[in-house]
Amino acid sequence: MEDRLPRRSSDRMSIRDGLERMGLPAGDLHELPTSEKRFPDGAHYRFEIPSTEGPRCLEAVLEEADRLDVVVHRVSQGSGVFMLTDAELDEFVALAAAANVELSLFARPNAGWDASATTWAPAGGAFAASVRGQDQLAAVLEDVVRAAEHGVRSVLLADVGALDAFSRLRAGGVVPADMQAKMSVMLPTANAGTARVLAELGASTLNLPPDLSLAQIAAIRAAVDLPIDFYVEAPDTLGGFVRLHEIPELIRVAAPVYVKFGLRNAPDIYPSGTHLEQTAVALSRERVRRARLGLELLERSGYEARGSDLGADGLAVPAAAAPVPA
Numbered sequence: 001m002e003d004r005l006p007r008r009s010s011d012r013m014s015i016r017d018g019l020e021r022m023g024l025p026a027g028d029l030h031e032l033p034t035s036e037k038r039f040p041d042g043a044h045y046r047f048e049i050p051s052t053e054g055p056r057c058l059e060a061v062l063e064e065a066d067r068l069d070v071v072v073h074r075v076s077q078g079s080g081v082f083m084l085t086d087a088e089l090d091e092f093v094a095l096a097a098a099a100n101v102e103l104s105l106f107a108r109p110n111a112g113w114d115a116s117a118t119t120w121a122p123a124g125g126a127f128a129a130s131v132r133g134q135d136q137l138a139a140v141l142e143d144v145v146r147a148a149e150h151g152v153r154s155v156l157l158a159d160v161g162a163l164d165a166f167s168r169l170r171a172g173g174v175v176p177a178d179m180q181a182k183m184s185v186m187l188p189t190a191n192a193g194t195a196r197v198l199a200e201l202g203a204s205t206l207n208l209p210p211d212l213s214l215a216q217i218a219a220i221r222a223a224v225d226l227p228i229d230f231y232v233e234a235p236d237t238l239g240g241f242v243r244l245h246e247i248p249e250l251i252r253v254a255a256p257v258y259v260k261f262g263l264r265n266a267p268d269i270y271p272s273g274t275h276l277e278q279t280a281v282a283l284s285r286e287r288v289r290r291a292r293l294g295l296e297l298l299e300r301s302g303y304e305a306r307g308s309d310l311g312a313d314g315l316a317v318p319a320a321a322a323p324v325p326a
Helices: 015-021 055-068 086-099 133-149 160-171 192-200 214-223 244-254 274-301
Strands: 045-049 074-076 102-106 154-157 180-183 205-207 228-233 257-261
Touching: 045 274, 055 074, 055 086, 055 274, 086 102, 102 133, 133 154, 133 160, 154 160, 160 180, 160 192, 192 205, 192 214, 214 228, 214 244, 228 244, 244 257, 244 274, 257 274
Parallel strands: 045 074, 045 257, 074 102, 102 154, 154 180, 180 205, 205 228, 228 257
Antiparallel strands: none
């Protein structure tokens, strides 16, 4: 094959030359090139509010966004489709559709919520987000189908096999052709090679680890055209990094990018429910306030970046719910 590296010899190709022949950057891009890539509407960035766990949280997000004059393009949920009743799903979808906001729900379960001993072992944490066994894979894909039946058009996935199966189901018409696969931060996309593999498997957006440097992000951007999702404030469970000051450079280097506002010093509410609803709603409101802080910082920076309008092309705004088979 043309891309195969030659055997070791005195004049052998260097690994970095080989990476470039593969179409990957030879290293992290410390020169921080400006990305010329954009969302379909020509925008540089969009704002995402994560951990929007149900209709009451979404109502709070929309109220705060209106009060603080912040455009929230996407909300995402982490507890899973299976943790929402049919009535809650329908209300969730109706609220998002009326607001022209993308709604992305996690397709679960995964190993960390199952009876997996390995996830609790000293070196087992990376296994927690994996889909454990075929029964669990079937459950994850059932979550995808159920979400689609209720009109959702974006699901979070955290497993390579689940992504591949999702893509095959989408190609086969089992789920709608416009259904998006938003890759979770729990599936580490920490280099350009991994990013390209996930893109080839059918991912729609890539959530990068929140500790990556701008140079590392730039290398991933050079390798793929998919939108990048990036926490500019990460929850404590992901390191608690507060990187609001990097928003202008992040947008310049990573566009098209979903700027994602998590919260440090906040409890882990997964899986959420009515027992945590007041806390989840309060956290949702504060995340929108963080987005306002980010927007003002971007404006003060002088960097002229364009954000999308609500309902812009490429946003997975929910569709009208299809009848659920009896």
